[in-house]
Amino acid sequence: xxxxxxxxxxxxxxxxxxxxxxxxxxxxxxxxxxxxxxxxxxxxxxxxxxxxxxxxxxxxxxxxxxxxxxxxxxxxxxxxxxxxxxxxxxxxxxxxxxxxxxxxxxxxxxxxxxxxxxxxxxxxxxxxxxxxxxxxxxxxxxxxxxxxxxxxxxxxxxxxxxxxxxxxxxxxxxxxxxxxxxxxxxxxxxxxxxxxxxxx
Numbered sequence: 303x304x305x306x307x308x309x310x311x312x313x314x315x316x317x318x319x320x321x322x323x324x325x326x327x328x329x330x331x332x333x334x335x336x337x338x339x340x341x342x343x344x345x346x347x348x349x350x351x352x353x354x355x356x357x358x359x360x361x362x363x364x365x366x367x368x369x370x371x372x373x374x375x376x377x378x379x380x381x382x383x384x385x386x387x388x389x390x391x392x393x394x395x396x397x398x399x400x401x402x403x404x405x406x407x408x409x410x411x412x413x414x415x416x417x418x419x420x421x422x423x424x425x426x427x428x429x430x431x432x433x434x435x436x437x438x439x440x441x442x443x444x445x446x447x448x449x450x451x452x453x454x455x456x457x458x459x460x461x462x463x464x465x466x467x468x469x470x471x472x473x474x475x476x477x478x479x480x481x482x483x484x485x486x487x488x489x490x491x492x493x494x495x496x497x498x499x500x501x502x
Contacts, residue, residue: 346378346406349419350390353408354380357387368486375486386411389490392421393483397475400424403433405476407483413491414448417441418480430472440466440473449484 343362350361361378368375378390388411394404403423408416418441420434432438443464454477455461456470465473 345421346392349406349421350378350380350408352419353406353417354378354388354390355382355408355410355416357382361390368489370482370486370489373482375482377486377490379490380408386494388416389487391483391486393479393486395475395479395482397471397478398423398425399430399469399471399475400426403472403475403479405479405483407480409483409487412448413450413487414446415444415480416446418444425469425472430466430469432466432469433472433476438466440464440476444480449481454478454481454484 347362354361357380359379359381361380365376365378368377373394375394376392378392379386380388380390388409390406390408392404393407394402396402401424403425404421406419406421408418410416418435420441423431423433425431425433433440435441447462453461454463456463456465456473456477458465458470459474461477463473463477
């Protein structure tokens with residue numbers, strides 16, 4: 303004879319299903335968290351290697367946060383022996399056509415841009431995603447430039463940057479993220495100069 307369906311039975315059944323589902327979800331999270339974290343670190347390390355000059359330290363282990371304008375940026379110092387060769391700065395903007403764009407911008411110790419790498423974006427394939435190295439020459443124009451005398455604005459806005467054709471919004475956002483990284487670099491450089499003066 304079938305058991306009579308009661309509110310109590312339904313609540314117990316639903317609670318049991320919820321408990322088992324939560325346990326399974328927690329288990330999957332625990333199993334996948336470490337590989338996902340390792341993949342993120344590997345992606346960051348690959349970007350650092352791509353954007354700064356040759357180094358022999360582990361910038362990821364020396365990273366620090368720098369606050370600017372109410373936002374936090376991650377800075378990875380690159381060294382060769384005891385000498386600082388540059389910084390890789392994780393910068394971002396929400397001004398892209400598809401929203402948030404995250405870049406890694408590498409600066410040499412003299413303030414010139416060594417290279418840039420796109421970490422994440424949601425820009426339109428075939429248009430805005432041409433900011434990614436290898437899809438066009440857009441990012442190449444930043445290499446070797448010093449923002450002291452290279453205006454990080456698209457030419458349409460009075461700057462020195464050739465915008466991606468039909469993707470001015472993406473180009474402006476890219477410039478904005480590089481400009482933010484430049485401002486962070488200057489803060490780090492000022493602190494280094496003060497430290498050197500104090501150590502003398």
